Amino acid sequence: MRRYLGIAFGLATHVLFAFTVWHLFWFLKGSPPGDARAAPIPLGTCLGIDAPLAAAFAVPHSIFLLPSVRRRLVAAGIPAPFYGCCYCLATCAALLLTIFCWQPTTVVAWRCVAPFDGMVTAAFAASWVALFYSLHLTGLGWQTGWTPWWHWARGLPQPKRKFVERGAYRFLRHPVYLSFLGLIWFAPVVTLDRVVLIALWSTYIFVGSVLKDGRLLHFLGDTYRDDLARVPGYPGVGFGPLGRVRPPIMLSRDAIEAARR
Template sequence: MSRFFGITFGLATHVLFAFTVWHLFWFLKGPLPDDLRAAPLGLGAALGVDTLLSLVFAVPHSVFLLPSVRRRLVSAGIPSPFYGCFYCVVTCAVLLLTIFCWQPTSVVAWRWPAPFDGVVSAAFAASWAALFYSLYITGLGWQTGWTPWWHWARGLPQPKRVFVERGAYRFLRHPVYLSFLGLIWFAPLVTLDRVVLIAVWSTYIFVGSALKDGRLVHFMGDTYRDYQARVPGYPGVGFGPLGRVPPRLMADRDAIGAASRS
């Protein structure tokens, strides 16, 4: 890859990221009561399209992070320092597709009355603050691909990502996903199409959390296993893969996984 193309691609990726975050904010903020409108499609067709659009984001967002998929794509020609940028571009592209092709409905599922609507709006804003805080302490540059790309651009060796247990990560394993749950749930007015988004993306978040735990065990081994045994995935979850996972249970899962791969 030429240096000019690599630098241009990295910079363009982060411009696209900022553009996507801006549109995602307004998309998730939801409509005001006076702005409710229905898509020209019928209600059933609109909800069907929205379900597909919700899945279009959820599925590749997890699949492209699987270690086996990453290895294959790097072997197919994506330079390793640019994989994070590639992943960011794919994520932004499917998010923008979802946002711009979304089919709104005017059927209200629930609506928070005053003054609770203000509380919910404040919780939405707080979720954004929590999201960026969580991304900051876990390494926003790794999320967008900036960190490996920036090392490549300066001719430095590729860094190794290290997990540091600090801030919110001392109390739960998935503060980023928890913040994102707030973004999709905290809306003063929820229409049927928003219910579809909430249902699909909430399911994705919990499944994605378990998959992320598996990836981090793959890359970090006993360090992350010890962390899983001490810190729950989410507040109040005391069982299952998103609770504290006892070392013996993790060892059994590793043995099953190794047997299935052999």
């Protein structure tokens, strides 16, 4: 019975993942502002609700990566092969909370006129392609928990994740983060609530990029140190921690072990 429940849990988690991606697509794509979609509350209240909702995604996404949290949850009863699925479940729940509770506004911060609006929409679609391509390079199954869960379901030993420099990773260190930036920035019409989303999620992405570099440097040592020196974090960035860097980055034990995810 426990095995059947474990299989059902893994499958249900990935159904939820697909459900979340579908709603995330339409949430980020947005729609032209109008009175019909505006929240029936004052503008300041809308933004006051949206700001913590935008920040809510970063909380489980960060906490679940901490090895100390993982150790406690595994000790509390979560089997190690299911931890990735639980991580995916928490992330999906946070995103769906943000999506379904979001308070849209009608105040336009900026608008792209033709033909630039079509170009921005095309760039949004291209960002989705780039996102799944980048996730494929690192292993989408590791992001959703499918890989360790699927090994458990087939009775195979748990695999070890490795860093392989290939594809887009030969030219930049964070193609997944760059693709996600495209998803939040490329909108032909940007309202004030979207500005809040862009500001908070962009900040989280850039800070997360620096912290991830530090974790990988400590975990992989010389292998990633060489990558830091040769490959910029983002295209055109030639300075700072997101450019080509050589100095070592010191982090806590939790941050080091989190790179194993």
